[in-house]
Amino acid sequence: MATHSxxxxxxxxxxxxxxxxxxxxxxxTFLASECLFFGSLIATFLLFKDASVSGPTPQEVLxxxxxxxxxxxxxxxxxxxxxxxxxxxxxDIVSYRVWILATAVLxxxxxxxxxxxxxxxxxxxxxxxxNVFGASFFTLTGFHGAHVTxxxxxxxxxxxxxxKGKDGKPASKSLDVELAGLYWHFVDIVWVVxxxxxxxxxxxx
Amino acid sequence: xxxxxxAPVEQHDSDHPTPAKYIQIAVILTLITAFxxxxxxxxxxxxxxxxxxFIGMSVVKFIIVAMFYMHLKFDSxxxxxxxxxxxxxxxxxxxxxxxxxxxFT
Numbered sequence: 001m002a003t004h005s006x007x008x009x010x011x012x013x014x015x016x017x018x019x020x021x022x023x024x025x026x027x028x029t030f031l032a033s034e035c036l037f038f039g040s041l042i043a044t045f046l047l048f049k050d051a052s053v054s055g056p057t058p059q060e061v062l063x064x065x066x067x068x069x070x071x072x073x074x075x076x077x078x079x080x081x082x083x084x085x086x087x088x089x090x091x092d093i094v095s096y097r098v099w100i101l102a103t104a105v106l107x108x109x110x111x112x113x114x115x116x117x118x119x120x121x122x123x124x125x126x127x128x129x130x131n132v133f134g135a136s137f138f139t140l141t142g143f144h145g146a147h148v149t150x151x152x153x154x155x156x157x158x159x160x161x162x163x164k165g166k167d168g169k170p171a172s173k174s175l176d177v178e179l180a181g182l183y184w185h186f187v188d189i190v191w192v193v194x195x196x197x198x199x200x201x202x203x204x205x
Numbered sequence: 206x207x208x209x210x211x212a213p214v215e216q217h218d219s220d221h222p223t224p225a226k227y228i229q230i231a232v233i234l235t236l237i238t239a240f241x242x243x244x245x246x247x248x249x250x251x252x253x254x255x256x257x258x259f260i261g262m263s264v265v266k267f268i269i270v271a272m273f274y275m276h277l278k279f280d281s282x283x284x285x286x287x288x289x290x291x292x293x294x295x296x297x298x299x300x301x302x303x304x305x306x307x308x309f310t
Contacts, residue, residue: 020281028284032291039295043302068242075238079231082274086224178276185274189267196263200245204252 027179031186038190041143042197045136049202052131061126062203063117070113071195074148077106078188081181088174097162100177103184104155107148114145137198144194147187154180221279230273237262 016022049058084099118138121127128138158180222230241262244250250258272278277285303309 018281018283020283025283025287028287032287035288035291035295036298039298043299043308046299046308047302047306064242064245068238071238072235075231075234078234078270078274079227082222082227083224086221086227089221182275185270188274189270192263192266192270196241196259200241200259201256204255 021175023175023179024182027182031182034186034190038144038193041140042193045140045198048132048136050133052133054131056124056126056130058133058137058202061121061124062199063120064199064203066113066117067195067199070110070117071191073106073113074110074188074191077103077110078185080106081184085174085177085181088177093162096177097159100155100159100162104152104159107152107155107184111145111148111152114141140194140198144187144190147190151180151184151187154183221276222273227273230269234266234269237266
């Protein structure tokens with residue numbers, strides 16, 4: 001299908017039918033579909049969190065101080081992500097490498113917190129098969145963790161590719177970084193909702 | 206087929222926030238999260254008030270990240286409409302399931 005504009009592209013517009021980069025449009029469409037995915041998982045969690053016939057219950061196992069710290073780590077990674085994009089757009093490759101690596105490290109730290117939390121829960125007797133709260137909790141936070149893992153791999157790929165270009169210029173373009181950033185910030189805002197709904201609200205007596 | 210080879214690859218608006226602005230936004234987000242956690246330990250607030258405060262602050266954080274970090278404030282409106290459509294559908298699923306299974310009662 002031809003998507004060329006019949007007129008020459010204006011500055012800041014692409015020669016596509018929408019005038020927008022198709023990859024960015026695809027990413028936003030994907031993120032919109034992800035809203036449905038996580039919306040369904042959160043709704044399922046709310047449905048089952050208090051429906052268990054045996055413990056442990058959310059009030060018994062959820063650890064707000066630990067999760068608050070991991071939330072802070074993920075929020076900080078969003079800052080380092082935008083700083084990486086900003087550096088790339090300015091052509092400051094050294095700063096870009098520092099910030100993109102920092103984002104990946106913070107993402108990996110968040111995953112470390114999640115592994116720690118999962119281990120604590122299992123030690124306290126809460127497994128995915130223990131009760132419906134456990135099943136819905138591990139499904140929701142596990143899928144979020146899988147998204148973070150994918151994001152960390154993506155960020156590390158960008159970091160490695162920043163050394164692979166020709167003439168000292170990185171192989172990645174700033175749009176590549178922007179797409180990864182959109183994904184990363186989405187994972188962050190999903191966690192903002194999970195932290196509020198799953199941790200703060202569900203652990204209220 | 207789209208021919209991205211001939212098209213300009215970069216597409217940016219000049220009014221994107223500066224790094225200093227991004228840091229200010231991060232400070233605001235951190236303060237909101239700290240306030241959420243601090244208020245969690247206050248005993249004098251009812252559960253309903255807690256839920257209203259937590260959801261309100263979560264929505265504020267969500268909007269700030271989407272507008273400034275994801276650049277929806279500066280990008281094409283089409284991206285905003287797409288994302289809002291997804292959010293409306295997700296909220297619809299939540300409300301329908303909640304009503305069907307009486308989560309909210």
